[in-house]
Amino acid sequence: MKFGKELTSQMVPEWEEAYINYNYLKKILKEISSSQKLKQKHLNPLCFSSQKEKSSKKMSLNRAFSGLTNRHGNYNNDKGKDIEVISVSEIQHDHECENYQTTFLWSLEEGAENELVFVKILDDEFNKVNNFFKAKVEEVALEAKELNKQMDVFIALRLKINGPRSQSSVVPSSSGTSPIPEIQELEELPEGDQSMVSLDVLNNVKINVIPESATSTLRTLLDGTKSKLSFSKEELRNTQIKLKQAFVEFHRKLRVLKSYSFLNQLAFSKIMKKYDKITSRNTLKAYQEMVENSYLGQSDEVIKLMERIEAVFIKHFANGNRRQGMRDLRPRGKRDKHRVTFFVGCFFGCSIALVVAVILTVHARELLQSEGRDQYMTNIFPLYSLFAYVVLHMLMYAGNIYYWKRYRVNYSFIFGFNRNTELGYREILLLSSALSVLTLAAVLSNLEMEMDERTESFQALTELVPLGLVTALVLIIFCPFNIIYRSSRFFLIVYLWHCICAPLYKVTFPDFFLGDQLTSQVQLFRTLEFYVCYYGWGDFKRRTNTCEQSDVYQTLFIFVAVIPYWFRFLQCLRQVCELKDYGQVLNGLKYLSAIVAVITRTIYVQKRGTTMRIIAASSSGVATLYNTYWDVVKDWGLLCKDSRNPWLRDRLILPNKSVYFVAMVLNVILRLAWMQTVLDFHEAPWLHRSMVIFVVACLEIIRRGIWNFFRLENEHLNNVGKFRAFKSVPLPFSYEDGDKEL
Known part of the structure; x- marks a missing residue:
């Protein structure tokens, strides 16, 4: 694999703009190479071919011995002496940024202006990378201090609850108020002088209450967002889980920063x-000397922090077991699996x-x-259509994952x-095909x-x-055993429960994303209602039912369709x-308008x-x-008139811009599927009413699948613009004064 592709594959997607623009620099080098060849051909066209052969042989020879004879890849002049061509100096240095500038030690020959352009862009790229890395290191240093303070409280809390024997490595800090020293000193503590332990750090400390259930949210509304320490073992266990998650995510951030530094240094050398x-x-x-002497090359704060974090994590969260601790910090x-692909092919072939x-x-x-x-079409076909809705939605989701x-x-x-444990598109295809x-x-x-003539059933x-x-x-779906992707099933159940209990849970991206998926499965919910009616009150042996004649069923038919929008x-x-x-007020009004449209169409x-037709058509049109x-505008971020890409947005992921316009047109067309209701297309003699309903429901699922890709693309680009690449893990402790940090 070429280095450019390898660099792209190892980039953090949200930090892509902060990496060296390697491909653009290569493009400039190609222009330099082309201009030199043209110049050489113009000066001596007869000798051009022979010189080209010699040059290629020389380059292949240099390539064969590259890295073996000379570490820095220096080239000698005709006299065998190294001559410095450039000088790199620091032109600005302050606490926040360092800027370097490259100058040639003698004037370039005529026609080498593109080399000046290359060096100028190279300097800009290096300054960008160097200052970004410095800013990120300062951020993780602050986070490390906060984690250290959280560990102070956690160890003191564990000592308070479990007794002196549970924590033999706690001594007062230099200030005499906190029993825990800095993170880097945790591995150098003397063992067991419990008389020196002070628990003053627990004074005026509260535990952060994150609303994780409907009852906790109600309690939060009544008692506030924070509560005092109760010194219970359950409280200790919960804070340990949260701190462990914070350490794992912080260690991952350090690993990414280390990789960022290495990849960019290697890219500049290449x-x-x-x-x-x-x-x-x-x-x-x-x-190379400038890069090595810069903050990017010299800084070792990340490596030191990684070593300290690993030591603390192994000691306090893995019982001193280094193998277990490193397995938790660096999950594989x-x-x-090849068998997944094999069974996908088998199931699709059987289908x-x-x-x-x-x-x-x-x-x-x-x-x-x-x-x-x-x-059959009235009673049996709707029952099986439910599975078609599920399979189609899963197929669209698998396609989304593939293209994401x-x-x-x-x-x-x-x-x-x-x-x-996340499901890839192969696993989704396996489940849908099965x-x-x-x-x-x-x-x-x-x-x-046909019925049996003897039994008439x-x-x-x-x-x-x-x-x-x-x-x-x-x-x-609700099986508690660790089979058929239990973690993914539970993930779905948790966020489905969040939707059901809205607004008692904090709304995250998976919450409202799943809620939007449910709004496209209205017909599935209505089919579930039909299941209850058909097998509960219908005569399923004779394939007859009186559901549509029931006022209760008709009322629930409207209510069920409104639930996802609500x-x-x-x-x-x-x-x-x-x-x-x-x-979000305007976003809420959007769902209210959809509720009105669904109700009026169903009543019609x-x-x-x-009159009802006019009302249904008007509300549905609005x-x-x-x-x-x-x-198109809010969720996809398109139709920006002043964008670099007219009527799209500044940043695009897909190389073909026409795809965005096709998606917008399809979104409009597929949203107009409701017109078959007010235009009475379902009464066409050549197509059964149940089939029309099925086709319209499938079109809505397809529209949602297209929406999913561009919605997540827009969310990804928003994260890229803010360089958000890591989860924000809530920390368990804070001072009683909410404005004061630990």
Whole structure:
């Protein structure tokens, strides 16, 4: 792999702008090389070909011995002596930034102006990298001090609860008020003089209460956001978990900073070697010395901090077990398993075979012309359509993951996934293909259109197959055993519970993202209601039901469709109250307009009438315009008139700009699918009403899948603009005075 691609693959996506622009510098070097070849050809066209061969041989020879004969890759002049070509000096230095400038020690020949451009851009890139690294090191130094203070309180709390024997390494600090020294001294403490321990650090300290449940949120509203220490073992256990998470995330940040420093230093060395090869100058040594003497090259704060953090973590969170401690601090990345790919292929092959079998069965038995066709489409088809909605949504999500990875959208960080247990697109395809096989096999086993003339009923066992599939799916989702991706299932359950309990939970990105997914699965919720009615009050053996004749069912039919939008509306209210983000008021109004549109359309389908049709069409039109504007402008960040990319945005991930315009047009078209309701398309004789409803629901799921990609792209670019690449882990302790830090 070429270094440019390797550098790109190892970059932190949110810090991409802070790395050296290696590809752009290479592009300038290519222009320098081209101009030199043209100049050489112009001066001596007859000897150009022979000189080119000699040059290529010389470069290949240098390449073969590069790094073996000379560490810095210096080049000698014709007399065999090294001559310095450039001088790099520091032109500005203060507490916040260092700036370096490169100058040539003699004037360049005519036509070498592009070399001056290269050196100028090279200096700008180095100053950018050096100052960014310095700023980040200062940030982690402050975070280390805060972690040290948190450890002071934690160790004192553990000593208070478990007794003197639980902590044998606590001595007073130099100030005499805190029993814990600085982080770097924790491994040098004497063992066991408990008479010297002071617990004054626990005075005026409160434990931060993070609303993690509906009851804790209500308690927070009544008692405040912080409570005094109760000195309970449960409190100690919770604070230990939070501090451990903070240490793991902090150590990861240090590892990334260390990698950032190494990669950029290597990149500057590589690019200068290329420059020397092209221009036959001797610049690498001087520039390399400057890099090594700069803050980027000399700073060892990150390495020291890593060593101290590891020592503290192993001692206090791994019981002195270094192997276990390092395993927790540096979890291994998830490996792709070949058997997953194998079973995906098997299940998709089986799905295709079952689809062909269903089509052949329908054709051979002429089921489309059967008298029981309408009965089947009204009662059985909606039951199986539920699984189609789930499979289609999973397929769209798998496609999103694939393209997020391909275009380096850091979806794992945005969603807060555990990198060791997160599902990749292969795992999602495995689950969706397995569910499709089960569903199609059930359809094939239940593909009967005519009743038994003797009993005037269908077989009870086959008629219960859809209910059995739903039951199995629910049991798998809530299965407590560590099978079928338990951590991912629980992740889904937790955030689904957050949506149900809105606004009693703090709204994070996964919360409202999942809420938006639910708004596109309205027909799935209505199908679940139909399951209850059909198997609870219908005569499923005869494939008949009276659901649509029930006033209770019709009322719940509206209520069920409104629930997802109501969840999102409450989440918007929570964000307004908690973050004072008054833009969420307009976002909440968007969901209210959708609620009105859904209610009026449903009432029109149930009651009919010209007046109701006008109301339904008007409310749906307003909601469509409002929601489309919010999708494109707010959620996707597009339609920026003054952008560098007209009517898009300044930063784009996809190289083909036309994709964004196609996505905007598709969003509008797919949002207009509601028009089939007020235009009575579902009454077309050539297409059954259940099939029309199914197609419209699938179009909405496809629209949501497209929305997902661009919504996360916009969120990723916002993080890039603010260089946010790490989770903010809440710390457990604070002073009683909320404005004063520990």
